[in-house]
Amino acid sequence: MSSPQTSQPGHPGVTDGRTPLWRGHNVFRVVTFLYACCWVVAQFSQYRRPWLAVLVLVVMGAWTAFTVWRYWRRSGRTNRLVALDVAVVTVLFLSSEFILNDRQMSTGQPSVVTAWHPTMVTASAAQWGAVGGVAAGILAAVCNMLLRGYLDSGIWLDTLLLIGVGLVLGLASDTARRSTDRLARALRTEAATAERERLARSIHDSVLQVLARVRRRGAELGGEAAELARLAGEQEIALRALIATTPQESTEDGEADLAARLQVLRTGRIQVSVPGNPVLLPEPTCSDLHSVVREALANVERHAGADAKAWVLLEELPDEVVLSVRDDGPGIPQGRLEEAAGEGRLGVAKSIRGRVIALGGTITLDTAPGEGTEWEVRVPRPPAPAKRRKGGDR
Template sequence: MSPRIRGLRAFCAWLKTRPQIADALFAVGLLAVGLPELFLEELPAGAGYDRFREPDVWNGLLVAAVTLSLTWRRRSPLQVLLFIVAGEMAMAVAGYPPSVADVAAFLVGVYSVAAHRGLAQSAVGGAVAFVYFLVYLVMVPVEASPLVVVTDCALVVGVWVLGRNLRLRRAYLAELEDRAARLERVRGSDARAARIEERSRIARELHDVVAHHVSVMTVQAGAARRIIDRDAGSAREAMSTIEEVGRTALSEMRRIVGVLRTDRDAEQEGRELAPQPGLGDLGALLDHVRETGLSVQLWIEGEARSPSPGVDVAAFRLIQEALTNTLKHAGPEARAWVRLYYGEDDLTVEVEDDGRGTSTFVGGDEGNPGHGLVGMYERVALYGGELKIGPRVGGGFGVRARFPLEA
């Protein structure tokens, strides 16, 4: 691109940010074309043109004033149009002939009031311009055929309609841009909310995985420490359980973190992301818990049906968290029961134990419950369920949650 073209583009961009300067240059250019035409060219002979006065200094001043008023056509379009109408009416009364400059200024004034003002002001300006134009045609001594009169009137109306349509188009485009900006802001807010929700979900998943498996490993390690001197075989078995539970915990943590990976990452690793656990994995969970020495029994009532994937994961994690808390707080010789009730439209999950069932179950003081119970409430509420947690009659603690089968 040549330096001349780059300079011209830069100048046009500069004028676009300064519309009044652009209008002033346009008015000066129009005047530079109109004044020589007014004084140098002779009027046509006949058809009444000989009745006009010869152009003089006053005529030139009036033409210059009318034309240069276009400098303010965007800031005050109605006032500029009225000024142009008054100036041209004065020239018509004085008998001066029309020129290219004042006729073009009149049409630009009609366009400006329609393009830069609302319907009320643009309608007033258009009506004033049309009435003036009819009066001007009557006042000038030039003989015009009806076809010429109709064509000239249609030109004035057409210029007004053009300005009005361009104004409506600009308003429509501005509304589209504003709507796009609002949608962009809303999308940003939704994305932030989704990130916050995803972080909370991942935090719940990690808490459930880590708390459960670490609790199992802690119980097994304590048992191995107590019996390692007198029963090395049982201690080795406990150590094997710790190793297996640790590997399971790492596997589940990789699966949770794997949700954050992209499909490209999964392809590079050459494997698909594993699904989340559900009630179908409940048997393996209870086997891990039984290996710690906690007696757990499972009852399933009603016609077993597959819940929605979200409810399936939430129910599994709730049972996992409840059994983890039982391991932590129920004490030795405690027993636990897990019950699943399948109703017509809902699934009820109950986890109870006959341990100590104290306030330590919540993992903190009264005003600061542990993350486990908070995660339970969040999971159940997320799928429109109900959750009740509290001591059992006769001792122990219980967790009861109802999930709709379809979240």
Template structure:
């Protein structure tokens, strides 16, 4: 709703009350007028004009410049006609009385303080001509109308500028959220495939190595694009910059990042080793608005190296929120598998804990890897590796939740993801 729209409605009320007041003053002092007929005719015309043009002062679009000129001309004409009706100066107020402030305020609402200043000066000059001299009362009334109209005009200009700024900010926020969503999808699919092609091509050699090199270059360019043009810097000893995933080239513990195409399926999973983390989400969540049991989505991640602990009762969230939460958990597990060494074979063990609280659903992903070096996450984000910021924190932020990451060198990494429950 426009900030100025209530002011237009207030102006409609003011004009109606003002014309009724002017008519009341005239009727009350009728016998004191030396020539009441011209005054009565003018007030009849003024009343008809006021009620007939209420629609014109309903908004800035309807309040056109020709209407404003006619409106203020009618007010000035009433001021200059007052000496004819009140030749003995017995009544005091002019025929339009306080109604004449309405056109000035309309100028202020339509064009800002500059239009208001011009209209108030015109009305002030008409009052001085009607009185024939500048008296204290005349000067006070003119100054009051002038200050009030200019102040309102200035407030309108500020309100309009604020509305434009707010609208632009909302557009930027919407565009940023959409870009982050697209960047998450790209990170969780295209970038991972390109990284896999680069690694496999390098390992196979020959023509495949050239294909891998080209895939690595495209990965670098795409990472720069989704991270607002921040070009990734090559890691130490890395032949192709950007070839390593989310946490960068140095090995670190993982609960946080993008999906992998090498996820180990859980017991009973009817998928091959190339199933990515999004498959579990697709298996248990759809685009419907009904509730979804988060346990069903997360249980597919359980395996020989992933332990899943869940409540005995269903943990329900809207399908879209449950799917995004499961995708964030999959991203965390992918980084555990890719970056956290811990067991005898250099692979870490991970644990998933699902908790159902009265106001939120909490999922904790912990691993026994070596932990993340201090400052590594910030450096990875600067290099265009947006796994933690987009695939995990971005998803939780869009759901109104949070993702807290704690890493202790030598003791592994823990990510706590909290999604609030929204009661219908």
């Protein structure tokens, strides 16, 4: 049988870290099936219904072959198949009620499936981790008690082993899955960084040089060309900031770096100041705050004038994140926001205030005619998964 090339979704070069557990399960299932065959031969003449023992053994062999084939590749390890596997093994185990005689039951002689029974626990642990492994172990132990109809030291030992195996293999499965996710994430980040560097070299040799030439030549010509030069300079700064920013992915805890996302907004007219360390927030929160800042900057572009500048400041406090967006434009006249909302222009009401309120935060506006505008957003942050060190602004 050829070696499986199971890949983790999201990166074609990452093998599933749980594959060794599944290989071990397959070997264990085959070995325990052969062991069960030996016991059926040894006890065949003592069974109440020998023909039923043979039927159970045939089904066990067919199911073993089928599941080993399916579990060999990751595409075959579906939740539905593992659940069906648990059901089939349980039914075959309980069928011993109609096969073993009273003496075999009372003396604790092996059932027809014997050591093949715990394979339902190993499959559940490999697929569903510690929780699934323990649940399958408890189910297997309860079925064992019901079949025997009594409790003694042997039954309690079987119970301990079934649940213990589910717990140990489940913990190993959880660890392998997390390791696979981390590796896939690291490889995706590495590939994205390499592609970003390749594009940066190409852009530097073409687009950035053209923009720089337009900026210099327009400044020399003056007049309307000077305005084109200014716009080309802003786009040059924005493009340099974009290709210099490391691509960010959500962490395994579903967090994203808000500081890295805000840095991309830096241009010749927009200054961005963020902490030196990553500011990790849940991905939806990070996306909403980024959208709030972009909408505020869009308002500066539309209403503050062509020469207005803006400053974005991000602060990370122990219990909250503070975002400030300030500009040196003419400010917002009193009542203008209410008037705009009445006209159906809901950019501030929905895109800015609505998002902040949905996050459970607060937003304040400080403005006056001729003195610019400043938005301050405060959003509570959930407890960090691990203590993070604070750094200075970068």
